[in-house]
Amino acid sequence: MVRKLILAAGALGLLSACSTLPAAGPDVDDVKGKASIVANVDKGHVPYYAAIDLTADNVRYFNGSYGESLFGTFGGGRGPAPELIVGVGDVVQVTIFEASSGGLFIPSEAGIRPGNFVTMPQQIVDSAGFITVPYAGKIQAAGRTLPAIQDDIEQKLAPRAIEPQAVVNLVEQNAMQVSVVGEVNGSSKITIAVSGDRVLDMIAKAGGLRYPSYESYVTLTRRGRSSTVSFPTLIANPKENIFVSRTDTIFVYREQPFFVAVGASGLNGHFAFDQERLTLSEAIGKSGGLLDERANPAAVLLYRQEAVANLKAAGIEVSADIGPTVPVIYRLNVRNPAGFFAAQQFTMRNRDILYVSNADSVELLKFLLVVNAVSSTAAGVSDDVVTVKDNVKALKD
Numbered sequence: 001m002v003r004k005l006i007l008a009a010g011a012l013g014l015l016s017a018c019s020t021l022p023a024a025g026p027d028v029d030d031v032k033g034k035a036s037i038v039a040n041v042d043k044g045h046v047p048y049y050a051a052i053d054l055t056a057d058n059v060r061y062f063n064g065s066y067g068e069s070l071f072g073t074f075g076g077g078r079g080p081a082p083e084l085i086v087g088v089g090d091v092v093q094v095t096i097f098e099a100s101s102g103g104l105f106i107p108s109e110a111g112i113r114p115g116n117f118v119t120m121p122q123q124i125v126d127s128a129g130f131i132t133v134p135y136a137g138k139i140q141a142a143g144r145t146l147p148a149i150q151d152d153i154e155q156k157l158a159p160r161a162i163e164p165q166a167v168v169n170l171v172e173q174n175a176m177q178v179s180v181v182g183e184v185n186g187s188s189k190i191t192i193a194v195s196g197d198r199v200l201d202m203i204a205k206a207g208g209l210r211y212p213s214y215e216s217y218v219t220l221t222r223r224g225r226s227s228t229v230s231f232p233t234l235i236a237n238p239k240e241n242i243f244v245s246r247t248d249t250i251f252v253y254r255e256q257p258f259f260v261a262v263g264a265s266g267l268n269g270h271f272a273f274d275q276e277r278l279t280l281s282e283a284i285g286k287s288g289g290l291l292d293e294r295a296n297p298a299a300v301l302l303y304r305q306e307a308v309a310n311l312k313a314a315g316i317e318v319s320a321d322i323g324p325t326v327p328v329i330y331r332l333n334v335r336n337p338a339g340f341f342a343a344q345q346f347t348m349r350n351r352d353i354l355y356v357s358n359a360d361s362v363e364l365l366k367f368l369l370v371v372n373a374v375s376s377t378a379a380g381v382s383d384d385v386v387t388v389k390d391n392v393k394a395l396k397d
Contacts, residue, residue: 025263025355028299031329037316049327050306050316054280055342061314066307066325069240070199070220073227076242081196083145087175087246088125092141094133094153095119095167099226103162104135122171132336135160146170170194178244180206182252183216190213198241200234202250214276219251232276257350261287263301264294264356273348280332281343283354290334290356299357300332304349 035051052058065132076082086092088266097117098106105118112278123131129142131149136156141149153166176192185207193201199220203209209216216231222245231252234241244250266288280302284290290297306328308318318326330346333339 025301025357028296028331028357031301035329037318049329050318051329051331052316054330054332054339054342054346055339056345058314059342061310062306062308062330063345064307064310064313065234066305066310066349068227068229070227070229070234070238070242071223071239073308074222074242076245076251078239081243082245084170084194085176085246086125086141086144086146086149086170087302088127088129088142089174090125090170090176091122091172091174091394092125092131092149093120093122093169094131094170096133096153096161097167098161104157104164106162125175133157133166142175145155167381176246178202178242178246178248178250179251180250182250183210183254184208184252185210186359192244192246194241198243199250200241202244203252206250209252212276214273215254215256217255219253221249221251222247225381238364255350259283259350259352259354261354261356263354263387264296265289265290265354265357266291273350278348279344280346280348280354281340283348283352286341287354292346294358296357296359297335298333300334301355301357302330302332302346303353303355304328304330304351322365 020117032051033041035049038052040283049363052062095117096105098104099116101107101116103116106116120133125131125141129140130138131141133139133153133156136153139149139152139156144152149168150166153168154164157164157166169396173191177189178192178197179189181187184203188206190197190202190205197205201220213231213235217228218231218234219226219228220242238304258270259273259278260270261283262268265284268287271283271286278286284300290300299332307325309324311318311326311328332343332346334343375382
């Protein structure tokens with residue numbers, strides 16, 4: 001009896017240091033206790049990470065987009081297409097109209113003509129960006145719109161022609177091209193339509209995607225700046241499908257999205273998405289569900305970087321100088337039946353980490369196994385540990 005009392009006292013001492021017991025990740029109490037902010041609790045300072053309980057009411061705020069934005073980087077997602085800009089290598093044709101015959105271009109006997117105009121031969125915008133118009137000289141064309149070129153010609157001809165008006169037609173576009181490369185079916189340089197083309201138009205002209213849309217990402221590079229979005233974002237958010245500009249480069253690449261599952265789930269490891277939208281409930285099932293003998297259903301945790309805008313939309317105060325994202329740990333409680341509704345609505349993102357916490361009884365069993373290992377030379381202790389283990393399992397069942 002004395003021996004058992006001594007062992008029990010030693011066991012209590014070890015229990016106070018249970019943080020030394022083996023585990024696959026942090027305890028949920030540590031997560032919430034050490035968070036700088038917890039949802040609905042104002043700590044009044046910038047968070048290092050936020051701990052948020054997922055519910056069917058707030059889950060919709062965390063399904064918003066995250067990451068870079070083509071519209072935010074370059075603009076040009078709404079409104080009409082940008083004006084057509086003439087460039088080096090383009091082919092143009094100039095027509096000059098005069099108010100009456102007998103002017104600079106229309107002879108006096110031109111009354112039999114159907115109109116008082118003359119059409120000049122087609123010409124290529126030279127490497128310096130100029131075209132040539134008789135009696136007007138060299139006209140800057142590259143980098144200008146057609147109306148601007150027409151105005152310039154009219155001003156230079158005004159002293160010599162009779163109320164001249166100029167019409168400049170773009171016969172062939174060679175400068176307004178976009179390079180589309182990467183995982184498309186036909187990489188090439190593609191001419192932008194006069195009416196304007198958007199990113200999706202260019203990808204379609206390049207033959208479309210080579211891989212499923214949810215595995216495809218699009219990088220747009222323009223004048224030394226780049227931004228990347230997922231292809232589903234281009235489809236779901238029309239604002240991101242911006243107009244392209246000359247010399248843009250569109251690079252389409254493949255990256256299979258995945259999440260990592262650890263802890264007391266049926267399977268631990270790296271799991272690829274096999275569909276465009278994967279929910280948290282599907283991710284739990286994909287990773288083998290929760291282990292009956294280990295998992296704490298009240299503490300299913302998901303780690304990710306979340307957009308500050310999404311947190312603010314949910315009514316969570318975040319300091320203005322924290323940056324565009326903040327680390328977040330979401331806690332799902334599936335012991336509560338309503339938790340499954342939240343899990344069905346919560347959308348997984350690429351590189352999410354899913355961690356299923358251990359139940360408290362598992363920590364007790366780990367502790368008892370440590371006691372058993374330390375005191376294995378004492379008769380009867382092993383039997384005591386096994387008995388307690390069976391009793392704990394019976395309580396869980």
